Structure formats: structure tokens, C-alpha cells
Amino acid sequence: MQFLDFEKPIEELYAQINKLKDMSAKNQQVDVSGSIRELEEAIEKTRTTIYSNLTPWQRVQLSRHPERPYTLYYIEKIFSGFTELYGDRQVKDDKAMVGGMAKLGDMPVMVIGQQKGINTKMRQMRNFGMANPEGYRKALRLMKLAEKFNHPIVTLIDTPGAYPGLEAEERGQGEAIARNLFEMVNLKVPVICIIIGEGASGGALGIGIGDKVVMLENTWYTVISPESCSSILWRSWNYKEQAAEQLKLTSEDMKGFGLVDDVLPEPVGGAHANPEQMAETIKKYLLDTLPVLEKKGAEKRIEERIEKFSGMGFYDEV
Amino acid sequence: MSTWFRRVRKNILTSTQEKKEAPDGIWHKCPECKTTHTKKELEDHFYVCPKCNYHNRINSAEYFDIIFDEGAYEVHFENIVPKDKLGFVDMKPYDKRLVEAQASTGLKDAMTVGVGKVNGQGLVIACMNFNFIGGSMGSVVGEKIARGIDYAIQHKLPFMIISKSGGARMMESAFSLMQMAKTSAKLTQLAKAGLPYISFMTDPTTGGVTASYAMLGDINIAEPKALIGFAGPRVIKETIKKDLPAGFQRSEFLLDHGFLDFIVERQNLKQKLSGVISWFMNNPVQEPVSAAAE
Numbered sequence: 226m227q228f229l230d231f232e233k234p235i236e237e238l239y240a241q242i243n244k245l246k247d248m249s250a251k252n253q254q255v256d257v258s259g260s261i262r263e264l265e266e267a268i269e270k271t272r273t274t275i276y277s278n279l280t281p282w283q284r285v286q287l288s289r290h291p292e293r294p295y296t297l298y299y300i301e302k303i304f305s306g307f308t309e310l311y312g313d314r315q316v317k318d319d320k321a322m323v324g325g326m327a328k329l330g331d332m333p334v335m336v337i338g339q340q341k342g343i344n345t346k347m348r349q350m351r352n353f354g355m356a357n358p359e360g361y362r363k364a365l366r367l368m369k370l371a372e373k374f375n376h377p378i379v380t381l382i383d384t385p386g387a388y389p390g391l392e393a394e395e396r397g398q399g400e401a402i403a404r405n406l407f408e409m410v411n412l413k414v415p416v417i418c419i420i421i422g423e424g425a426s427g428g429a430l431g432i433g434i435g436d437k438v439v440m441l442e443n444t445w446y447t448v449i450s451p452e453s454c455s456s457i458l459w460r461s462w463n464y465k466e467q468a469a470e471q472l473k474l475t476s477e478d479m480k481g482f483g484l485v486d487d488v489l490p491e492p493v494g495g496a497h498a499n500p501e502q503m504a505e506t507i508k509k510y511l512l513d514t515l516p517v518l519e520k521k522g523a524e525k526r527i528e529e530r531i532e533k534f535s536g537m538g539f540y541d542e543v
Numbered sequence: 544m545s546t547w548f549r550r551v552r553k554n555i556l557t558s559t560q561e562k563k564e565a566p567d568g569i570w571h572k573c574p575e576c577k578t579t580h581t582k583k584e585l586e587d588h589f590y591v592c593p594k595c596n597y598h599n600r601i602n603s604a605e606y607f608d609i610i611f612d613e614g615a616y617e618v619h620f621e622n623i624v625p626k627d628k629l630g631f632v633d634m635k636p637y638d639k640r641l642v643e644a645q646a647s648t649g650l651k652d653a654m655t656v657g658v659g660k661v662n663g664q665g666l667v668i669a670c671m672n673f674n675f676i677g678g679s680m681g682s683v684v685g686e687k688i689a690r691g692i693d694y695a696i697q698h699k700l701p702f703m704i705i706s707k708s709g710g711a712r713m714m715e716s717a718f719s720l721m722q723m724a725k726t727s728a729k730l731t732q733l734a735k736a737g738l739p740y741i742s743f744m745t746d747p748t749t750g751g752v753t754a755s756y757a758m759l760g761d762i763n764i765a766e767p768k769a770l771i772g773f774a775g776p777r778v779i780k781e782t783i784k785k786d787l788p789a790g791f792q793r794s795e796f797l798l799d800h801g802f803l804d805f806i807v808e809r810q811n812l813k814q815k816l817s818g819v820i821s822w823f824m825n826n827p828v829q830e831p832v833s834a835a836a837e
Contacts, residue, residue, distance in 0.1 A: 387754075389774030389782050394792055397802050399753030399773035406727035407759055426711075426720060427754040427773070434724055448711045448720035448751070458633035458713060471631050472716045484717050534728045535689060537721040538682030539628040 229286050231275060238268045269493075276493050279443070281469040284476075285451055287443040288422045289385075292497040294504070295354075296323060296338035296381045299421060302504035303511070304329055304336060310370075313362035316396060321352040321388070322360030322432075324367045329379075329511055335371035337364045337432055338381030341422070354423075355388035358401035361431045365405050368412060377415040377515055380432040385450060387428030402431040409434035410534070411527055415518035419489075419507060420444045420476075421496070434534065436518050436526050438484075439510065440476035441503070442491040446484075447474035484537060573597050589809040598766050598809055600746060602648075603655035603670035606705055610668065610813050612832040616659030620690045624651045625683045629716055637714040640676060648674050652683035653708070656691045658700070662817040662829035667695040670705040671752075679712035680752055685722030688756065692729045696736045701820050703741040706757040709775075710750020723755035730759050739823035741816070744771050744794070744803075762804040762819065765794040771802075 228236040242264045245257040279287070287293070300307050304327035311318040324337035339356060342348030356364075364380070371378050387398055409416065409432075416435035424433070424446030440446055449457075454472060455464035473479075476488040489506050492499035518526060572579050575597035585592075589609055590599040608614045627638035645651060653675040657668050669691040671678045688704065695702040711719035733740055742760025744753075746769035753773050757763070765771060772779075772792035780787055790796050797803045807815045817829050 387773065389778045391779060391783055391785075391787065391791070394772050394774065394779065395800050397758070397800065399771075400758040400802055402754040402773070403723075403727065403756070403758040406724055406755055407731060410724075410728045410731050427723060427751055430720060430723055431754075434727075447717040448715075449713055454713055460634075464633075468633075471629070471633065472713075473629055474717065479717060482717065484721055531728045531732065534721065534724040537725050538685050538718055539626060539715075540683045540686055541624050541626050543622050543624055 227291055229283070229290065231279075231283050231286075234271050235268055235275070238264050238271065242268075272494050276495075280466070281445070281472070281475050282451065282466040284443045285423075285445050285465075285469050285474070287495045288445050290495060290497050293422055294496055294500040295343065296340045296383060296421065298500060299381055299504055299507060300325075300327060300336050300338075302501065303508045304334070307336070310367060311363075313359045313366060315362060316359045319352075319357050319360030319363055320350050321354055321356040321384075322364055324364060329508070329515070332515065333374075333376045334515075335367050335376055335378045336381070337367055337378065338421075339384040339428075339432075341383060352388060354384045355386055356384065356428065356431070357388050357390065357393045358396045358398050361387070361398075361401035361405050364432050365408055368409065368416075372412050372414050375414060377417070377519070378412065378435075379511060380416070380418045380435065382418060382420045382424050382429045382433055382446075383422030384425055384428045385423050386425040387431060402427050405431045406434055410530060413523040413527070415515055415521075415526060416530075417511060417514060417518070420446050420485075421507075423450075425450050434530070436530055437486045437514055439487045439489060440479060440485050441489050441496060441507075442476050443495050444476055445469075445474040446476075446479055447472045571599075574599075589812075591809050596767065596808065598746065598768065600673055600707065602650075602672040602674055602707075603657065603705070606670050607655075607657045607659065607668065609809065610661060610666075610816065611657065611659030612662065616657040619656045619658060619694060620687050621651060621655075623683055623686050623690070625681060627714075628718075629714070631714040631716070633714070640714070644675050648672065650675050652681070652687075653678045653712075654684040654687040656687050656694075658694065660832070661813060661820060662832050664817065664820045664824065664826050664829060665698065665700045666703060666816070666820060667691050667698075667700050668703045668705060671707045673707040673747075676712065678708035678752075679710065679719070680708055680722050681712035681715040681719050682722065684712075685725045688726045689729045692733045695738055696733060699736075699738065701739045701741065701823055702733055703743060703816075704756055704760075705743045705745060706748040706752050707745045708748060708750070708752040710752055720751065723751050726756045727759060730756060734761075739820070741819065743812075745769050747771070749773070749775055758802070760804075761823070763802065764815075765797065765803050765806055767794055767806050767808055769794045771797050 249257045307327040309325040323340045327336045339354045340351050341354035342351040417437045418433045418435035420440045426448050451465040451468040454468040456462050479485045480488050492502045496503040570579050571585050573592040576595035578594045590601045607616050631637040653672050669688050739761045742763045744765040748757050748771045794806050
């Protein structure tokens with residue numbers, strides 16, 4: 226189990242439990258079950274307290290927790306018969322963006338999302354979930370495929386940003402994301418976008434135009450990472466906590482602004498504390514929401530999508 | 544010995560009283576070739592260095608003067624002004640930044656919408672002002688684009704955006720990000736109305752602007768040597784830990800890689816635009832009309 230800095234009290238309680246267990250293993254006569262039960266209760270209490278008072282920066286940390294479930298985990302848990310489809314048909318296959326055919330119950334859907342690696346080697350292969358233009362173009366190809374066969378689209382967003390590399394620029398990172406925004410606005414099929422981890426800027430938005438845009442409770446979604454924001458606006462890397470506060474990047478803030486449609490609650494301790502429960506919550510949301518969207522019809526969905534995004538912004542009229 | 548090189552009269556001959564005042568700012572030194580020209584010379588030459596063709600950064604007022612017939616145009620939607628809904632504070636509060644930028648530029652925000660004629664053909668231009676917080680894209684920029692598009696649709700006019708921006712305005716957080724979605728959504732409406740969208744990229748066009756409306760033109764065109772990219776050069780350099788090749792992310796680089804339709808020098812901008820508009824709108828051949836007001 227890996228603990229974040231603010232989870233220190235929980236970590237200490239676990240350490241005590243382990244000590245007791247060691248002790249009883251060495252000396253069978255000592256009954257430690259009572260103490261262990263007490264400690265476990267203390268853990269639950271501490272966890273609840275900590276998790277009901279998370280700061281924005283702590284949520285950012287949670288969204289990046291190394292044990293947090295990633296896209297392919299959710300695909301496996303929520304859908305059945307996943308057939309991954311590769312390649313943008315132009316340059317290559319981007320391993321930071323995955324997608325394919327799947328079924329939600331008996332409903333065929335296209336699932337697409339950024340994928341982070343689960344260990345050092347995989348992280349490298351997945352480029353830390355930072356897609357190149359090929360990734361966005363693959364995503365669009367799959368979306369168009371879904372549209373052709375009239376199947377809904379689900380995107381799972383988890384990225385620290387679109388990859389800022391030399392080849393990415395050569396092959397038009399900006400154009401690739403822009404094209405996705407333009408095309409997703411008018412997709413004739415229902416689109417649900419779920420931020421399951423990090424929702425960093427254009428890299429997230431590039432697969433983030435939907436009839437419903439949803440955030441898991443402990444995720445963040447905004448225009449820049451708190452670290453980069455700190456380095457640009459404070460000219461130092463040391464203001465990430467303040468930047469996280471100022472950016473108002475939490476699911477609660479985003480829902481309050483009307484920039485996302487729904488927030489899905491996470492298990493206490495975060496999605497990684499009970500991944501199966503998290504997957505179940507997402508599945509239920511999809512099963513409840515997709516039929517409602519289906520019923521609306523393409524024209525109405527597109528109209529509402531344009532209206533929703535066109536209405537975003539704040540200004541005065543004088 | 545001939546006397547043609549001999550100094551006949553000594554010393555400076557202009558008396559102190561006759562000396563002309565040279566106020567500050569009458570001269571302009573080219574940042575590229577370091578040649579000095581008068582501001583008037585530069586202005587008459589579209590703010591392009593007459594010697595090395597360096598395109599100095601200019602803002603909406605200058606672009607409108609260059610493009611619209613006889614320098615005549617209407618500015619629209621100036622009633623839309625920014626506000627600090629989030630109460631964003633970094634080293635300076637955002638509302639203070641806004642007030643300062645407004646005072647120093649005389650502008651309300653980083654976008655100005657002008658409607659006028661190009662050789663007699665109507666055109667709506669949404670032009671970014673780099674001097675207003677780095678031309679950053681916030682809610683007002685997005686809303687003015689949206690209204691400009693509505694106006695173009697209503698009056699069946701072609702639409703153009705002149706981009707000049709460091710990207711999204713961080714102080715508006717996710718709202719600035721969503722301007723990418725908003726403007727893209729609005730551009731689909733323009734496309735459905737069958738009206739052309741000309742995206743003109745100038746130095747610099749980066750970040751969220753590149754990843755939305757700047758790259759979505761029916762034609763994407765740019766000024767010479769403009770920096771155009773998604774990630775900034777510094778970030779890329781830090782990421783790949785290598786020096787970037789010469790000319791990387793400049794207009795010519797983008798043209799080579801297939802992301803621009805053409806590059807146009809500012810001196811030729813108006814005529815080129817006129818031709819493009821007449822092709823899109825199937826207008827008869829246009830007689831040139833002088834740009835600047837006499």
C-alpha cells in the first residue's frame with residue numbers, strides 16, 4: 226500500500242497493526258485481536274476525517290495516485306468483449322491513447338481513453354498518458370467509426386497533457402486537438418466523457434466534448450497543471466498548492482461553474498481504495514444516462530451540445 | 544587636386560535654434576537587423592522592416608487599417624468586457640491586471656471585432672491584441688468570436704480570425720480552456736451556414752489558440768516567420784532535453800509540414816485576401832481599393 230503525505234496518520238496506524246500482528250505471530254499466547262480491531266476502527270475514522278477535508282492540492286495528488294485505476298482497468302470491469310483497435314491509419318499507433326469496441330450490457334459502444342502505465346516500463350511505453358497527434362487522430366477515427374454504425378461513445382480522460390515533443394509539433398499536435406473539438410461537437414451519436422484521473426488542458430479536452438462531461442470526485446480538470454501554472458505565474462515551482470487553490474480545479478468547483486455536468490462519488494480513500502466499487506459507480510451512471518441520451522435523438526443532442534459549450538464563459542455586458 | 548571631398552566649411556552649421564526636436568519614439572530600431580527607420584516610414588510600410596522584411600507585431604487597429612478599404616470599419620461588441628469571477632490571485636490579482644491592461648492599451652480585452660470591406664467585399668474580422676495580457680484567450684475572446692460568427696451568419700459574410708496569442712488565459716482557469724470548445728462549436732455553425740473561415744496566424748500563435756480556432760480555417764495562412772505551435776519552444780526543449788532545430792515552429796516550418804495553405808507578407812495581405820474572398824463567395828473580380836484613409 227502506498228500512502229500520500231497527508232495520509233501519514235493512516236500509515237502510522239497500519240504500522241501499529243503490523244507490529245501487533247508480528248508480535249502475536251511470535252508469541253501465540255498474546256491476544257491482539259481486540260487492539261487490532263480498535264486500530265482498524267481508528268483507521269476508518271481518521272480516513273473519513275482526512276477525506277472529508279481534502280485541499281485542492283491533495284485531490285491533485287489523489288488523481289495521480291500510483292495505485293489509482295487507469296482506463297484499461299475500467300474498460301475491463303465495466304464493459305465486456307473489449308476488442309482494442311489500433312492506429313491512426315496515417316503515422317502509427319499511439320500507446321498513450323487506447324480504444325476499441327466493447328459492450329455495455331448488450332449495448333455496443335466505442336470506448337476511448339488515455340492510458341498511463343502501471344510500472345516503470347509501461348509508463349514509458351504509454352508515454353505517461355501523454356498522447357501525440359496520432360493518439361488524437363486514432364481517437365477521432367474510432368469515434369467516426371462508432372458514428373457510422375450508430376453506437377454511443379464513452380471517453381475516459383486521464384492525462385497530464387498532450388505530449389509537448391518535437392515530432393508532436395511536426396505532425397500538428399494543435400491541429401489534431403482542434404480537429405477533434407470541431408468534429409466531436411457534431412457527432413450524431415451520444416457521447417459521455419468521464420475524467421477518471423488528471424484532466425490537463427487541451428490534452429484532456431481533445432477527447433472531452435460530450436453530451437455529458439463527468440468527473441470522478443477526486444479528479445481535477447483545468448487549463449494547466451498546478452505546477453506549470455506556478456512556474457509561469459509565480460515564476461517558481463514552489464506555489465503549486467496556491468495554484469491548485471486559485472485554479473478551482475476540483476470536481477466540486479467545476480460542477481458549481483457548470484463546466485461539467487455531473488460528479489461521481491469515489492469510495493472513501495479514493496478510487497484506488499476500492500476500484501471495483503468505483504467501476505460499479507461508473508457503470509451504473511452509464512447504464513442510467515445513455516438510454517436517456519439515446520432517446521433525445523441526434524439533432525437535439527447536437528443542438529444542446531453546441532448550446533452548452535457556447536454558453537461557457539464569464540463577462541459583463543455594459 | 545579636386546576639392547570634392549574636401550570639407551569646405553567646418554563644424555556643424557545648424558544653429559541651436561534651428562535644430563529640430565526629435566521626440567522619443569519617432570525612430571524605430573528593427574529588432575532583427577537593427578536598422579533604424581522613422582515610425583512614419585515603418586507605418587507606410589505596413590510595420591514591416593523595409594530592409595530585412597521583419598514583421599513587427601501589430602494589433603487590431605493596425606490590421607484593420609491595412610485590410611479594410613479606406614481604413615473604414617465598424618468595431619462591434621465592445622460592450623462585452625472581462626470580469627474576475629474566480630477572484631484569481633497570483634503575484635497580482637487578476638482584476639488589477641485587467642484594469643492595468645485596459646489603461647495601458649485603451650482596449651477592453653485581447654480581441655477586437657471589426658466589420659468592413661476588402662476591395663468592396665464585406666468581411667468580419669476578429670483580431671487578437673497581443674498587447675493585452677499577451678493576447679491571452681479568456682471568456683471575452685471566446686464570446687467575441689462567437690458573436691462575430693453570429694454576425695457573419697446573419698449578414699452572410701466571410702469570417703476571419705487574426706490570431707496573436709500566447710494561449711489560454713490561466714487566470715480564467717477552466718473557463719479559458721472551455722473557450723477552445725466554445726469557439727470550435729461556433730465554427731461548426733459557420734461551416735453549416737456555408738460561409739468561409741479564414742484563419743490568419745501571426746507571431747506568436749501558441750497553446751490553446753493553436754489547438755482550437757487557429758488550426759480550423761477553411762484556409763490556414765500565416766505571416767512570414769511567425770512562431771506557431773501547440774507547446775512553447777521552452778517547454779519542448781525541457782521535455783526532450785535537446786536543442787531545437789533552426790526555424791522550428793516558424794511559419795515556413797508549418798508550411799513544409801503541411802499545416803498552412805500559404806504564407807503571405809503583410810504588404811500583400813489585402814490583395815491576397817481579396818482574391819480568396821472573391822473565390823469563396825463567387826464575387827466578380829475586384830478593383831483594388833486603397834487601404835489607408837487619405
